[in-house]
Amino acid sequence: MTKIPIGVLGATGMVGQNYIALLNNHPWFEVRYVAASFRSTGKKYAQAVSGRWQLAESYAPHIGEIMVEDACDTGRAVAAQKRGDCAFVFSALEMGKDETRTLEEAYAAAGIPVISNASAHRWTADVPVLIGEVNPHHIDIIPAQQKARGWNRGFIAVKPNCSIQSYMTPLHALAQAGFAARRLIVTTMQAVSGAGYPGVPSLDMIDNIVPYIGGEEEKTEKEPLKIFGSIANGVIQNAALPEISACCNRVPVTDGHTACVSLEFGEKKPSLDEIKKIWTSFKGLPQELNLPMAPKQPIICREEDNRPQPRKDRDLDKAMAVVVGRLRPCNVFDIRFTALSHNTVRGAAGGGILNAELLKHKGYLG
């Protein structure tokens, strides 16, 4: 199979680098177009990231040779699309929310599908916020999106905030089995890579934690309601439950967000053994389709008291699995557990690639 040529917007930033690295050897997609801010424009990619490359795994040599384009100039991407170098783009833009929203719309309007990591469009009612294992059916809103906006081939699909990835699939698996959550109190301990590079100063992270991440608690509380929502009248209507209260902390960990969850079910309450069985046996659409980026087992349950731990568990199954442990009764609600996911892979670039694989499967990427 000929690979689909794709582009990465914001390719020199932290998430952009993750896209580039994760797409090395992807069986379906091949990076042929990279765009970034004007400071990098006109340099070869290798030159643009020299001294700024953050990952242990490097980029493929041919990508180092690609000339970086100006991400604000959609015309360059259209030209690339015409010459067969950019069927769609992953957006890892690191601009202000308004600029990002406008720019992503400009790409879509120009006929280039945008699969985005940015938060700009998460509250746009006709843009799906996708987790492959949870709400792949939200993809079905895309025709309505295209029609309402007069877009032809382009569209926008986004992924949610990295802070919720660790517990959304476990919640969904339980809900699907008839045990929907009614209330959640969540405390997160989030890795510094979530803030990009340079991101969090080391003076804040040596012998310290920071009990606050701007905007994160709001996202953690609200995005699940859209993901659990349903399509009606061309928009996604938010679910009413679960009520979520989130407290988000920054801790001295490079990668891997941990969430400590206390959960109250609705009327039907499963036993701990039932929960473990539900989680361990859960498969979503990405698993059924055996998509390249899909983890084999999306929810891994650890039995040891002292797991999951970020450094030891974050990389399981290509860093795409969610690792859950410490399942036990809650003194106040019904159950408690601790969940972990890799924020820059499952929670960012890896999740975006999985979304693209789903969209390709459903015929939206040509």
Next chain:
Amino acid sequence: MTKIPIGVLGATGMVGQNYIALLNNHPWFEVRYVAASFRSTGKKYAQAVSGRWQLAESYAPHIGEIMVEDACDTGRAVAAQKRGDCAFVFSALEMGKDETRTLEEAYAAAGIPVISNASAHRWTADVPVLIGEVNPHHIDIIPAQQKARGWNRGFIAVKPNCSIQSYMTPLHALAQAGFAARRLIVTTMQAVSGAGYPGVPSLDMIDNIVPYIGGEEEKTEKEPLKIFGSIANGVIQNAALPEISACCNRVPVTDGHTACVSLEFGEKKPSLDEIKKIWTSFKGLPQELNLPMAPKQPIICREEDNRPQPRKDRDLDKAMAVVVGRLRPCNVFDIRFTALSHNTVRGAAGGGILNAELLKHKGYLG
């Protein structure tokens, strides 16, 4: 005033070192007797802690010259008491729970009051678990304790686990103002010094957190009920509320336990402004008595979004204050806040010294 000569049991361990350092220049008490395990017995204190001293502040020179006694030999302490070197002891024993319980009782039976940091006697019904600002009236159980056990001058008083220190005083201040908590969900991020030395391996704390501390959640959930309890029939009867659910994590911080609290009040619910006022103006008995180890302001409220932080806030007011921040409404319960206290000072040796000051004031230490 002539200082009261005191002893420290377990003087070479981490908490013992904290007692020694904090009692440098104490206006009322003077360390004249130190005891530890048989490995240190017969060495000068300076020699026994050489290469093992953990604190930035050193011990007073005269303490370095004291010969370490065997902590298991109560006879040595009795002899010291006779010659005027040991009116009472601080217990920082690091043995098994049963040995500690028996040994502390042996000291008390031998006429030596024991002010303990150990967890062995926290669930003994006639032993008070004291936080100076919260339940100083529990001291009144000591006569019953002495009578029931046939002890004359000796008794046992303990302090609670370090994990609850940060939020107990804020809860108490609210309850006292008429706003008792009904339910709490707490996630802690606890410092490694809580596990002593060598304690937590660095392989567990570099780029990592450990989502479990053995026994800690049970202590965090139950000890508050005894502290909020009342004396009846010669024992302390536990309070029924608040219900507490705790999730305790170990994080890469040297000192300072942080707690993220979601709280539901009973029927009376204060406004955020009322809460701030209650906390900021709260004074306990240690403040009224102006005790040497008492913080001037036991609850410090921070207004900045990103505080309290362990490294920046743990040392406030001799490391004896509790620092509270991020007070805000909770989506699920009534309010949320983040609280910090220094676990080896407020939560261990400093809290023990404050208890001794109260006991001295009430006439129990001669």
Next chain:
Amino acid sequence: MTKIPIGVLGATGMVGQNYIALLNNHPWFEVRYVAASFRSTGKKYAQAVSGRWQLAESYAPHIGEIMVEDACDTGRAVAAQKRGDCAFVFSALEMGKDETRTLEEAYAAAGIPVISNASAHRWTADVPVLIGEVNPHHIDIIPAQQKARGWNRGFIAVKPNCSIQSYMTPLHALAQAGFAARRLIVTTMQAVSGAGYPGVPSLDMIDNIVPYIGGEEEKTEKEPLKIFGSIANGVIQNAALPEISACCNRVPVTDGHTACVSLEFGEKKPSLDEIKKIWTSFKGLPQELNLPMAPKQPIICREEDNRPQPRKDRDLDKAMAVVVGRLRPCNVFDIRFTALSHNTVRGAAGGGILNAELLKHKGYLG
């Protein structure tokens, strides 16, 4: 004694904050003027540093009320001097080297002595680079500096880079005793506070070290030669020895620079015992004068194998002492040792204040 009113330039930055905090309760000096970049101009100091204050110790309340002036506007400082609020300034400017050089000269020309932490004037031949215990006699170049430049009351005196503070006093003590070093190979492990705030990204410092600090090795190799130099013809002429080779690393430590030194003496080679005796008994002019900021014992020798350690030793003697350990023969040169000093106190604001105390004593500050 009435305190001398002083100003701090760059008062909101990391070093500026250290000046402010260290000058709380200083017996001679009182901060009455603060200046920073235009972003802070016109705000009260408390407001300007809100959310950015890095230190555990806070600023004095009256300083929080001072209005921040524009550091580029020397006229404001002159006005403050006239009304008796700014006899001289500490410069903690964080601008480019050229702007700093020009601006410090403007202050001096306007009659305001500048005691600087910046590197801009370290290679200006008539500007002394002072370490109180090592080269206080270099102060004597100030009249020549003033004359050559036509300055009346103003002058510039600077302190050296923080990376050399830990071993300069030990080298000087040995040289003074007749054992001058001929060659040194030094590897430093430097704290992140040396880079200011935000400074070093935490992604570079979690589970990592960075083997490079821009410009640091050059400073570490050359500044000692000026400090050991002599005054001739109105300039400081550099010493020829010791030859120094430096390798500077950034490590995950908040405060405290460590240097591992291998040293070759000239012809006279002391025994290890002689060296310890020289170091332990060394006193410089600040000690003789008993200056407020002077450590009682400028060089502290540790006998334990595993010291000095940054967290445990950096704060000794008001964080102004140099702590030396691991003195042993070198397989290649003559001796080896490891030295530590607190980079933001001894190596920055504390060293600057000590310089001001010396200058005051010698009559240069009115």
Next chain:
Amino acid sequence: MTKIPIGVLGATGMVGQNYIALLNNHPWFEVRYVAASFRSTGKKYAQAVSGRWQLAESYAPHIGEIMVEDACDTGRAVAAQKRGDCAFVFSALEMGKDETRTLEEAYAAAGIPVISNASAHRWTADVPVLIGEVNPHHIDIIPAQQKARGWNRGFIAVKPNCSIQSYMTPLHALAQAGFAARRLIVTTMQAVSGAGYPGVPSLDMIDNIVPYIGGEEEKTEKEPLKIFGSIANGVIQNAALPEISACCNRVPVTDGHTACVSLEFGEKKPSLDEIKKIWTSFKGLPQELNLPMAPKQPIICREEDNRPQPRKDRDLDKAMAVVVGRLRPCNVFDIRFTALSHNTVRGAAGGGILNAELLKHKGYLG
């Protein structure tokens, strides 16, 4: 090809775990025998390491089922050899030096070759200390070792200390090109995994470094002389040069030892360009033979100022490459550079496996 069945002594410890993990899917060797201390004897391997497994990569399922034998009972290994389950052993014993020495000799005497990670036999004159790329010819001493001790099939071969791995191959490559080093001053910054688990307490590694590792400097200074030595009269005779002075520090890094090296050549001194060319083009015997564990390029030169960094470079080429950077002239000696190697892979289990591959190739493992 049928795989050679092998055993691991000390299989539950940190280095033992690394052997187990690295031998997953090895094309030549298959773990069929595991032995450890009596505490683990009689348990399945999975049970013995439960809660103690340190690595992100797990062990192969069939290894979890193997019953752990008592490492002190050589008879069990002989029985395993007879039934075809243990052709030779990797020794990752963590006992005292004397016990290790005696026990390794007992295995060899019983006909079981021992490829050891332990330091016990590094100074036994007829035991080779092997680095695959540097002194594979030292394998030739084995017949003399066997003859002198009356051993038939068994023998002992060891690998050097992890602290020297990063610079020995670069030194050897230069020496082979005619540029032998005469003197070296080395400062190392070593990872905590080098001390095993639990190993270094986290209280020593948060906001701190420890300027000392017991016995490490002696090993770092002496072992290179044996590795550079020559065989004569049935023993390895140490080289006279280079003189090495080492200062070894423990830093808060999980894996990856960094060495800052200042080097003086003998009479022939290469240019920096020559050195880079020598290093980049160097291939050793493992590369010529294309051994499974051999890195493709044993010395990787980084051009960026701020590399090598442990977290970003330690895993290059299966964590078996040495990464060198910051090559520059030295003010005192001839050149300086910074070198990094993964201490538990290249410096321990991976190096041991590479040695076994060489020994297999030379016909010593049947």
